[in-house]
Amino acid sequence: MIMAESIERTETESPAPEEESELVRRARKGDLQAYDDLVKRYQERIYATIYHMTSNHEDANDLAQESFIKAFQALKSFKGGSTFYTWIYRIAVNKTINFLKQRKNRTHMSLNDIDFNAEHDTDLIALISDNTPRRAAGLTELQKKLNEALLKLSEPHRLVVVLHDVQGQSHEEIAEVMNCNIGTVRSRLFYARQQMQAELADYLK
Amino acid sequence: MNENENNFESLKRLLAFKKREIPPPGYFNNFSSQVLLRIRAGEAREPVTAAERLFSEAPWLLKFLQVFEAKPAYTGSFALALCLVLVFGIVFAERPDYSASQPLVTTQVADNSTPLVSVSPASPISPAVGQIMLAPDNTNPASSLQPVASLFGQQDSLAQQASFTIPSN
Numbered sequence: 001m002i003m004a005e006s007i008e009r010t011e012t013e014s015p016a017p018e019e020e021s022e023l024v025r026r027a028r029k030g031d032l033q034a035y036d037d038l039v040k041r042y043q044e045r046i047y048a049t050i051y052h053m054t055s056n057h058e059d060a061n062d063l064a065q066e067s068f069i070k071a072f073q074a075l076k077s078f079k080g081g082s083t084f085y086t087w088i089y090r091i092a093v094n095k096t097i098n099f100l101k102q103r104k105n106r107t108h109m110s111l112n113d114i115d116f117n118a119e120h121d122t123d124l125i126a127l128i129s130d131n132t133p134r135r136a137a138g139l140t141e142l143q144k145k146l147n148e149a150l151l152k153l154s155e156p157h158r159l160v161v162v163l164h165d166v167q168g169q170s171h172e173e174i175a176e177v178m179n180c181n182i183g184t185v186r187s188r189l190f191y192a193r194q195q196m197q198a199e200l201a202d203y204l205k
Numbered sequence: 206m207n208e209n210e211n212n213f214e215s216l217k218r219l220l221a222f223k224k225r226e227i228p229p230p231g232y233f234n235n236f237s238s239q240v241l242l243r244i245r246a247g248e249a250r251e252p253v254t255a256a257e258r259l260f261s262e263a264p265w266l267l268k269f270l271q272v273f274e275a276k277p278a279y280t281g282s283f284a285l286a287l288c289l290v291l292v293f294g295i296v297f298a299e300r301p302d303y304s305a306s307q308p309l310v311t312t313q314v315a316d317n318s319t320p321l322v323s324v325s326p327a328s329p330i331s332p333a334v335g336q337i338m339l340a341p342d343n344t345n346p347a348s349s350l351q352p353v354a355s356l357f358g359q360q361d362s363l364a365q366q367a368s369f370t371i372p373s374n
Contacts, residue, residue, distance in 0.1 A: 032241055039237040047236070052223055068240045069247065101275040115225040139222075146222060165220040193213050196220075204215045 024084050028075045039068050042085060045167070046092045052162040053096050053155070055147040056110040063099055067092035082176065089177045097155045107151055114139050142203065149199035157192035164189055 020041075026034035046067060051060035071078075071088045078087055150158055159178065163169045164185075171189075175182045197204060260267040273280045 032244065035244075036237050036241055039240050043233055043236045047228065047233075051226070051228070057228060065236075065240050065243060069243055072240075072244050073247075098271065098275075104275075112226040112228050115227050117225075121225070142219075142222065143226065146219065161220065162223075165217050166223045193216055197213070197216055200216065200219060203219060 020084055021080070024075070024078065024080075027072065028078070035072055038084065042088060043068075046088065049089070049162060049167060050092060050096050051112065052150070052166050053100065053158060055151055056108060057112050058110055059099065063096055064092065067095050070095065086173070086176055090179070093159060093177055097159070100155050109144070109147055109151075111143060111147060114143060145200065145203070149196050152199060153192050153195060157188050157195070160185055160188045161192045161196065165193075 020038075023034045023038050027038060043064065047060055047064040050063045050067075051057060054060050054063070067088065071091050074091070078084070150161065153161065156178070160174060163174045163177065164171070169177075171182045171185045174185045178185065273283065
C-alpha cells in the first residue's frame with residue numbers, strides 16, 4: 001500500500017467527532033477493541049511522522065508502538081481539550097524528540113524502500129534529470145541525500161518541515177501539536193527550508 | 206523573492222518524494238495487534254516496579270534523570286559536585302572541635318554514686334512498687350527481683366538493700 005495513498009485514505013475517512021469521542025470513552029474504560037480501532041485510524045500517520053524524523057524504520061516502529069502504549073496508559077488524563085489525534089500526536093512527537101536527543105551523534109539510517117510508482121512520477125523524474133548535474137543519480141541516492149539533509153536540521157526545525165511539507169499539515173495544526181504560536185512555526189519553516197535548500201543545492205538548480 | 210519562492214517550490218516537490226518511502230509490505234496489518242499485545246503484557250505484569258511507581262509519583266525526578274541522559278556533561282558535573290561535598294564532609298568531620306576538650310558528661314554520670322532508686326524507710330511505697338521501679342521493662346518475675354544496676358557491675362553503688370517497715374494503722 002502506498003503511504004501517500006493511505007494517508008489520503010485515512011484523511012478522507014476521518015471519523016466523525018462523536019464516533020471518535022465514543023471510542024475514546026470506551027477505551028478509557030479499558031475496552032481494548034475500541035482502542036484497537038483508534039490505533040488503526042492513526043497508526044500510519046504517527047509511524048510516518050516518526051520515520052521521517054528518525055530516518056530509521058526500526059526506531060520508528062518502536063517509538064510508534066510506545067507512543068500508543070503510553071497514550072493508552074494516560075487516557076484517564078485526556079481531558080478532551082483537543083482532539084485525540086492532536087493529543088496522541090503530541091505524545092509521539094515528544095517521545096521522538098526525547099529519543100533523538102538521547103541518540104545524538106549516533107545517527108544510523110535504516111531507510112524504507114521507495115514506492116515502485118515513484119519511478120513513474122514525472123515531476124520527480126523531471127526534477128532529477130533536468131536540475132541535477134549528476135543525471136545518473138538514482139532515486140536511492142536522492143533518498144539518501146534527502147534524509148541526510150533532514151537529519152542535519154535541529155529537531156524542532158525538522159519537525160516543522162516533516163509536518164508541513166511532507167505530511168501536509170497546516171500551520172495551525174503544527175502550532176497546536178508543538179505547543180507554540182503560528183509565528184514560531186512560520187519562522188522555523190522558513191529557516192529550515194533555507195537550510196535544506198543549501199544542503200540540496202545540486203538537486204535544486 | 207520570486208526566485209526564492211520558486212526554489213522553495215522545488216524543495217517542496219523534492220520533499221514530497223519522502224512520501225514515497227514505504228514500510229515493508231503488510232507492516233500495518235499487525236501493528237495494532239502488537240500494540241495491544243504489549244498493553245496486555247504490561248497489564249499482566251504486577252506489581253509495578255518501585256522505579257515506575259516512583260517516576261509516576263514524582264515525574265520531575267524522571268525529567269531530572271533525562272537531562273543527565275541527554276547531556277553527559279551534566280552527569281560529570283553533578284558527580285564532581287557530589288564528590289566535593291563528600292570530601293568536604295570528611296575533612297570537616299575529622300577536624301577537632303571545642304566540645305572534645307570538655308569532659309564527657311556521660312563519664313560524670315557513670316561515676317556518680319547516687320543510686321538510681323532510693324527508697325527511704327519512711328517512704329510509704331511498698332516493696333513491690335520499689336522493685337517494679339527498679340526494673341520497669343522486665344517482665345520476668347524472677348529477674349525482676351534483682352536490682353537493675355547489677356547488670357552493669359555496680360550493684361553496690363546503684364542499689365542498696367533497704368528494709369521497709371510497713372506502717373501499722
